[in-house]
Structure formats: C-alpha cells, structure tokens
Amino acid sequence: MVTIKSKFEIEKMREACKIANLAQKAVEKAIKPGISTYDLDKIAEETMRANGAIPAEKGYPSYQKGVPDFPGAICASINDNILHGIPSKFGILQEGDIISIDLVAYKDGFNGDCCRTYKVGKITEEAQNLINVTKQAFFEGIKFAKKGNRLGDISHAIGEYVEKNGFAVIKEFEGHGIGREMHEEPGIPNYGKAGRGIRLEPGMTLAIEPMVVVGNPEIYQGEDGWSIWTEDESLSAHYENTILITEKEPEILTLE
Ligand code: MF3
Ligand code: CO
Numbered sequence: 001m002v003t004i005k006s007k008f009e010i011e012k013m014r015e016a017c018k019i020a021n022l023a024q025k026a027v028e029k030a031i032k033p034g035i036s037t038y039d040l041d042k043i044a045e046e047t048m049r050a051n052g053a054i055p056a057e058k059g060y061p062s063y064q065k066g067v068p069d070f071p072g073a074i075c076a077s078i079n080d081n082i083l084h085g086i087p088s089k090f091g092i093l094q095e096g097d098i099i100s101i102d103l104v105a106y107k108d109g110f111n112g113d114c115c116r117t118y119k120v121g122k123i124t125e126e127a128q129n130l131i132n133v134t135k136q137a138f139f140e141g142i143k144f145a146k147k148g149n150r151l152g153d154i155s156h157a158i159g160e161y162v163e164k165n166g167f168a169v170i171k172e173f174e175g176h177g178i179g180r181e182m183h184e185e186p187g188i189p190n191y192g193k194a195g196r197g198i199r200l201e202p203g204m205t206l207a208i209e210p211m212v213v214v215g216n217p218e219i220y221q222g223e224d225g226w227s228i229w230t231e232d233e234s235l236s237a238h239y240e241n242t243i244l245i246t247e248k249e250p251e252i253l254t255l256e
Pocket of ligand 1: 056057058060061070074075084102103104113207209240
C-alpha cells in the first residue's frame with residue numbers, strides 16, 4: 001500500500017530527515033585519508049542520538065535466510081562496493097577513494113533516508129564525473145516528481161540521464177516509499193518507461209536513489225551477505241534523498 005502522509009506525519013518525516021542530513025554533514029566533515037568506516041559509523045550514530053534519533057539501519061533484518069541483521073549504524077561502501085558496505089576498523093579510507101554513506105535516521109516513528117558519495121582527497125576526473133552524474137540523475141528524476149505524473153516518469157528520467165552520460169544504473173536495487181517503515185511501496189527503479197506506474201499524489205514521501213557504475217552493471221554479493229560489489233571492480237556511486245510530493249514542486253526533506 002502506498003501511504004499518503006497527513007500533515008502531522010509530514011512534520012515527523014521532516015524531523016527525521018533533518019537529522020539524517022545532519023548526520024551526513026558530520027560524516028562529511030570527518031572524511032579524510034586514514035579514518036576508518038568504523039569511526040564514521042560512530043560519528044553518524046552519535047549525531048543521530050544527540051538529536052533524539054536512532055540509526056534505523058542498525059539491526060535491520062536481511063531478507064535472506066541465515067544472514068545476520070545489519071550490524072552498522074550506516075552503510076559505508078568504498079569504490080567498487082556499490083551498497084550495503086558494513087562499517088569496519090579495517091575499512092580505512094585512502095587518498096583517491098570514493099565512499100558512499102547511506103544512512104537512515106528514525107525518530108518518533110518515522111524514517112529519513114539519504115545517501116551521498118564523497119571523495120577522499122584528490123580523485124580522478126572519471127570518479128568525480130561519476131559522482132556528479134549520479135547526483136544530477138537524482139535531480140533529473142525529481143523534475144518529474146509532481147502531482148499527476150507517473151512513477152515511471154521519474155525512473156525513465158534517471159536512467160536516460162545516466163546512459164546519456166556513458167554510465168549504467170544498477171537494476172537489482174531501487175528507491176522506495178518511506179515513512180513509518182524504511183521501505184514502503186512503491187519500489188522506484190532507476191530505469192523504465194515514462195507514462196507507466198502509479199500516479200504521484202501530494203503527501204507521498206519517496207526515497208529516490210540512483211546507484212550508478214562506470215563499467216558493466218553486473219553485481220555480486222560479498223560473503224558477509226550484505227555488501228554488493230561490481231563484478232568488474234569498476235567504481236560505483238550512490239545518491240539519495242527523501243522527498244515529499246506536494247501540490248507544486250517536490251520538497252527535498254533530507255537537504256536544507
Ligand atoms: N538505506 C538503504 C536504502 O537506501 C537501506 C539500507 S539496508 C540496511 O534503502 F540494512 F542497511 F538498513
Ligand atoms: Co533508500
């Protein structure tokens with residue numbers, strides 16, 4: 001079921017989303033060669049807790065049998081690790097890396113979800129281009145995030161933009177509705193046909209999240225049961241915000 005949030009619920013979503021953005025900023029400040037993803041995890045969790053939220057990813061169940069709940073407060077995914085990287089003391093950032101931080105703040109029963117890909121020191125032109133295109137793909141998509149449009153309009157715009165720029169989207173993972181649950185209906189693929197899918201209505205809150213790779217979009221899962229990697233070890237980037245569909249322009253709840 002696609003939930004339409006009430007005024008009260010939208011206020012609660014705003015709060016959770018604001019804290020998710022604060023946690024991103026705190027992590028961004030700390031990113032430098034030599035810091036571990038374990039340290040970044042702690043910074044994100046402390047920021048959330050200091051603001052009355054908790055990290056919703058910690059303890060999130062896997063849909064796969066035998067895989068333990070997600071152990072981190074954030075997903076921290078370096079270079080060819082596309083998503084769901086588990087923070088670790090061994091995950092030490094090096095000059096030239098790119099790192100995606102995907103986090104969800106949970107407060108008063110509501111979730112705010114966002115992801116950014118950051119550079120570590122000086123990175124290659126290709127890596128910077130990948131980061132830029134991934135972020136812009138989100139903004140191309142939300143140009144269509146308007147009352148009366150269809151979900152496929154967003155998906156199509158994202159996929160087209162990424163391909164036009166010579167990169168590829170990951171098809172096995174997608175954006176999603178969000179609210180009391182981290183993952184609600186509808187699923188929001190990063191590719192597809194315009195004019196298809198549900199109609200967008202004011203009060204829908206959606207997490208739109210292009211995941212983009214430089215090379216072949218084939219993926220594999222790490223032995224930890226969570227981390228997802230590019231088969232050809234090429235770089236990947238991820239950018240996400242929680243947005244609100246309104247009567248007019250969409251509101252991006254996880255940015256100021
Ligand atoms: N935050 C991710 C998303 O964008 C989901 C992370 S899975 C978890 O949908 F297990 F880490 F929570
Ligand atoms: Co998400």
